[in-house]
Amino acid sequence: MxxxxxxxxxxxxxxxxxxxxxxxxxxxCLPKHLFRDPTATVIESNDGKLLAAKIADDGQWRFPEVDSVPFKFAQCIIQFEDAYFYQHPGFNPVSIAKSFIQNIKSGRVVRGGSTLTQQVIRLSRKGKNRTYFEKLNELVLATRLELRASKTDILKLYTSHAPYGGNVVGLDVASWRYFGVQPHQLSWAESATLAVLPNAPALIYPGKNQEQLRRKRNHLLKKLFKEEVIDSLTYELSVLEELPEKPYALPSIAPHLLHRIDKDYKGRRLRTTIDLDLQTQINQVVKQHYEILRQNEIHNAAVMVMDVSNRKVLAYIGNTPTDNLHEKDVDIIGAPRSTGSIIKPLLYAAMLDNGELLPDALVADVPTKIAGYQPENYNKVYYGAIPAKRALARSLNIPSVRLLQEYGLDRFRDELKKFNLKDINRSADHYGLTLILGGAESNLWDVTKTYANLASTLNHYNQTSSEYYTNELREPVIMASDPVSFSERSQEKISYGAGSIFLTFEAMKEVNRPEGEEAWEFFDSSKQIAWKTGTSFGNRDAWAVGVTKKYAVGVWVGNADGEGRPDLTGVRSAAPILFDVFDLLPNTQWFDTPFDDLTEVEVCSKSGYLASGICPKTKTLIPPNGQRFKACTFHQLVHLDQQKQFRVNTSCMKPDKILTQPWFVLPPLMSYYYKNNNADYKDLPPYKSNCIIATTPAMDFIIPKPNAEIILTKGFDGKLNELILKLAHSRPETTVFWYMDETFIGQTKNFHELAVLPDEGFHTLTVVDEFGNELKQALKIETTL
Incomplete structure (x- = not known):
C-alpha cells in the first residue's frame, strides 16, 4: 500500500x-468569525434576567450570541426549516433536488431547499445575490462549518442572527420585543410564531398580515402535533393563542448601571450582582418619593444597596424617572457632591480608636470662632456641653469642628486616604475645617462602600479569632463573575479597630431615637440601623447612609445641576427613602459586641471622662487606647455650710462645721448654655457674706462709655468704618467672650479689642470672662449720610 x-x-x-x-x-475557506456585526450591551440580574440593554452601534437590536437554545424554539425551528438537521452533513441533497425541479417548473425561485447550516452561512454573507453560484458557495461553506462546529453551536448561531423584521435580530430580542418575556418563557405557540418569522420577516410582521402569519404558525403547530412533539391538548390550546399586535419595549430596570458598564464592556452580555426584585421595588420607592420631591422642585435622587458580607451591589438606582430637562440620564451614584455631615462618624471612630475621645465624654458646644471661621449648628442652638456620641447622633457642627481641630486636620485628611474616597483628592489646607461639614466632595458609590467596609470589618473580627482581613477596604462588586476575596487574615487592623467601629455604630443607632423636634414620622423602631444624614451648604445635597449587619444602603437627593431648595435636608428628603428601602430588606440582628477589642473601665457619670477619685462612677466599655484618655477635671471639692446653701471657709466657719463634697462645675461659657438644657445642673453656691475670699478679677469697658451714642463715619471708599470695642481686664490673659444683643460676636485674649459693624439703633453689649464674670453696656449707633 x-x-x-x-x-x-x-x-x-x-x-x-x-x-x-x-x-x-x-x-x-471559512472565516474564523462568521459574524462581526456590532452587538447590544446587555446586563442581566444575578439570576440571569434582563435588566437593560443598549442598542448596537449600527442601530440594530442584536444581542450577543446565546449560550443555549430553548427546547421549544429548537423543536419549532428544526421542524419548520430543516427536519433532517441532525442527519445531514450541512446540505440536504433530496431537498436541493426537489427545490431545483420546482423552481425550473415555476420559472422562478419559489423554494430554497437550504438547511439551517446553509442559512447560517447566508446570514453571515449578507448582501450576496441569491444565485446558483452563491448557493454552491454556501453549500461548500456549510459542509466546512459542519466539520468545525457542533450541531448545537450551529443552532445557536442561527438563533442569534436570524432576522425578525425591522431592526430586530436574534431570538433573544425577538422574544422580548414581540412577547415581553425571556426566550425560555415562550409558549409553544409563541415559539412557533418566532420560528416562522425569519422565513419572511419583511412580509410577515407582528401587527401586519396577521392571517398569513397565523396560517404559518398553525401549520407548524400541526406538524409538531403530527410528529408527536406536542400532545393534542397543547396543540388545541396553542392555536387559540393570540398573535402579537405591536412590539414591547425592552426592560429598562437599571439604565444607569447599563451606561456605567457600557463604558468598559460595550457589546457584551454580562450578568451582574443586581437582585431584580429588589431593584424593581426600589425603583418604585424612588418614583413615589420623586412625585413628592418635585413639588419642591427637587428632581434627582439615587440609591445604592450593598451586601456587607461580600460587597455585592444588590440595587443600583442612578436617578429618578424625571425628564431630559432635569438630566434624567445623569448617573448620580458616581457624581461628586458635597458630603455635608456624612463623614462625621469617621472622625468620631478615629478619635475613639486613638484614645482621644470616649463616647460619653463631654465636648464643648459653644459659640466658636477659629481663624475667622465661625461654624454654626443647623438648629442655631448651643448646648454648652454634650456627650460626644449625642453630638454625633444630633449631627452638631460646632463639636465636630472643634474635635477636628483637636485631632488635627492634616492627620484626619491623611487617614481618609485609606478609604479610597476618590473625590477627596486635595490637600488639607484646601478644605480647612469645613472638611467635616461638607467642604469636600464624594460620591454615593464611595460613601456607601466606606460604611459597608466598616460593617464588614466588625463582622469579620467577630467571626474570626479576633482578626482582620488585609483586603477589607475593597471596592464593591458589580459583576457576578468577579471573585470576592478579602485576602489574608491579620492581627493588625486595616482602618479602625472593631471596638471603635462598634461604638460608632452604637452612636449612629441612637439617631433612631425620636428627639421630639424633628420629623421622625418615618422612624421604624423595630429595626436596628446605624445611620447618618448629611446636608450640604445651601441645601444642595441631602444624604442618608445606613448599615446593618447584612446590608449597607446609601441615598442622595437633590438637583443634578446643583440648585439648592428649601427643606432639602438629609432628615427630610433622604432619610425617608433610606427607611423605605430598609423596609424592603430582611431584618437582621444587631452587630455582635467585639469584647476582645473593648475594655471595661470606670468613667465619670457626669462628664464621661475617666473617673477621678471624687467623681460619681459608672462602668462602660471603651477601645483599649481609651485608657489613655483624660481623667475628669469637671469635679472639684467645695466647702459648704450645713444647709449646703453657701460656700464657706475657715474665715467664716469652724472647720468641724464645714461640709466638703464634690461639685460638677463647667467652664463659664459652657455652663451658660449647658444649664439651659439641663435642669439638674447647679451653679456653685455663692460665698457666705461674712467669708473672706480672694479678690475677684475686675474688668471694665474702655469703649464704649456708659450709654454712649456713637456715630459711624464713612471712609474714602464710601464704606462705614468699624467700631473698635475695647475692654480692660485685671488679668489680661483671661479669655473674654463678647455678645451683641445676646448674639456671640467673638472672643479675645491678652488684647481685648474687637472690631464690629452694628446696625443703627439701640444695642446691648455683653462680655463674659472665663471665670463667669459678666458685664453689660447699653449703646446707641448712628451713621453719617
Missing part, C-alpha cells in the same frame, strides 16, 4: 498538488 502511494505521488505530482491546494483552500 505504501509502495502504491509512493508510486502515485511520483506519477501524478500535479494532481496531488492540486488536491492539496484544494484541501488547504477548503480548510481555510
Amino acid at each position: 505504501k509502495q502504491r502511494l509512493l508510486t502515485f505521488v511520483k506519477k501524478h505530482p500535479f494532481k496531488l498538488s492540486v488536491i492539496c491546494l484544494l484541501l488547504v483552500a477548503y480548510y481555510f
Whole structure:
C-alpha cells in the first residue's frame, strides 16, 4: 500500500498538488468569525434576567450570541426549516433536488431547499445575490462549518442572527420585543410564531398580515402535533393563542448601571450582582418619593444597596424617572457632591480608636470662632456641653469642628486616604475645617462602600479569632463573575479597630431615637440601623447612609445641576427613602459586641471622662487606647455650710462645721448654655457674706462709655468704618467672650479689642470672662449720610 502511494505521488505530482491546494483552500475557506456585526450591551440580574440593554452601534437590536437554545424554539425551528438537521452533513441533497425541479417548473425561485447550516452561512454573507453560484458557495461553506462546529453551536448561531423584521435580530430580542418575556418563557405557540418569522420577516410582521402569519404558525403547530412533539391538548390550546399586535419595549430596570458598564464592556452580555426584585421595588420607592420631591422642585435622587458580607451591589438606582430637562440620564451614584455631615462618624471612630475621645465624654458646644471661621449648628442652638456620641447622633457642627481641630486636620485628611474616597483628592489646607461639614466632595458609590467596609470589618473580627482581613477596604462588586476575596487574615487592623467601629455604630443607632423636634414620622423602631444624614451648604445635597449587619444602603437627593431648595435636608428628603428601602430588606440582628477589642473601665457619670477619685462612677466599655484618655477635671471639692446653701471657709466657719463634697462645675461659657438644657445642673453656691475670699478679677469697658451714642463715619471708599470695642481686664490673659444683643460676636485674649459693624439703633453689649464674670453696656449707633 505504501509502495502504491509512493508510486502515485511520483506519477501524478500535479494532481496531488492540486488536491492539496484544494484541501488547504477548503480548510481555510471559512472565516474564523462568521459574524462581526456590532452587538447590544446587555446586563442581566444575578439570576440571569434582563435588566437593560443598549442598542448596537449600527442601530440594530442584536444581542450577543446565546449560550443555549430553548427546547421549544429548537423543536419549532428544526421542524419548520430543516427536519433532517441532525442527519445531514450541512446540505440536504433530496431537498436541493426537489427545490431545483420546482423552481425550473415555476420559472422562478419559489423554494430554497437550504438547511439551517446553509442559512447560517447566508446570514453571515449578507448582501450576496441569491444565485446558483452563491448557493454552491454556501453549500461548500456549510459542509466546512459542519466539520468545525457542533450541531448545537450551529443552532445557536442561527438563533442569534436570524432576522425578525425591522431592526430586530436574534431570538433573544425577538422574544422580548414581540412577547415581553425571556426566550425560555415562550409558549409553544409563541415559539412557533418566532420560528416562522425569519422565513419572511419583511412580509410577515407582528401587527401586519396577521392571517398569513397565523396560517404559518398553525401549520407548524400541526406538524409538531403530527410528529408527536406536542400532545393534542397543547396543540388545541396553542392555536387559540393570540398573535402579537405591536412590539414591547425592552426592560429598562437599571439604565444607569447599563451606561456605567457600557463604558468598559460595550457589546457584551454580562450578568451582574443586581437582585431584580429588589431593584424593581426600589425603583418604585424612588418614583413615589420623586412625585413628592418635585413639588419642591427637587428632581434627582439615587440609591445604592450593598451586601456587607461580600460587597455585592444588590440595587443600583442612578436617578429618578424625571425628564431630559432635569438630566434624567445623569448617573448620580458616581457624581461628586458635597458630603455635608456624612463623614462625621469617621472622625468620631478615629478619635475613639486613638484614645482621644470616649463616647460619653463631654465636648464643648459653644459659640466658636477659629481663624475667622465661625461654624454654626443647623438648629442655631448651643448646648454648652454634650456627650460626644449625642453630638454625633444630633449631627452638631460646632463639636465636630472643634474635635477636628483637636485631632488635627492634616492627620484626619491623611487617614481618609485609606478609604479610597476618590473625590477627596486635595490637600488639607484646601478644605480647612469645613472638611467635616461638607467642604469636600464624594460620591454615593464611595460613601456607601466606606460604611459597608466598616460593617464588614466588625463582622469579620467577630467571626474570626479576633482578626482582620488585609483586603477589607475593597471596592464593591458589580459583576457576578468577579471573585470576592478579602485576602489574608491579620492581627493588625486595616482602618479602625472593631471596638471603635462598634461604638460608632452604637452612636449612629441612637439617631433612631425620636428627639421630639424633628420629623421622625418615618422612624421604624423595630429595626436596628446605624445611620447618618448629611446636608450640604445651601441645601444642595441631602444624604442618608445606613448599615446593618447584612446590608449597607446609601441615598442622595437633590438637583443634578446643583440648585439648592428649601427643606432639602438629609432628615427630610433622604432619610425617608433610606427607611423605605430598609423596609424592603430582611431584618437582621444587631452587630455582635467585639469584647476582645473593648475594655471595661470606670468613667465619670457626669462628664464621661475617666473617673477621678471624687467623681460619681459608672462602668462602660471603651477601645483599649481609651485608657489613655483624660481623667475628669469637671469635679472639684467645695466647702459648704450645713444647709449646703453657701460656700464657706475657715474665715467664716469652724472647720468641724464645714461640709466638703464634690461639685460638677463647667467652664463659664459652657455652663451658660449647658444649664439651659439641663435642669439638674447647679451653679456653685455663692460665698457666705461674712467669708473672706480672694479678690475677684475686675474688668471694665474702655469703649464704649456708659450709654454712649456713637456715630459711624464713612471712609474714602464710601464704606462705614468699624467700631473698635475695647475692654480692660485685671488679668489680661483671661479669655473674654463678647455678645451683641445676646448674639456671640467673638472672643479675645491678652488684647481685648474687637472690631464690629452694628446696625443703627439701640444695642446691648455683653462680655463674659472665663471665670463667669459678666458685664453689660447699653449703646446707641448712628451713621453719617
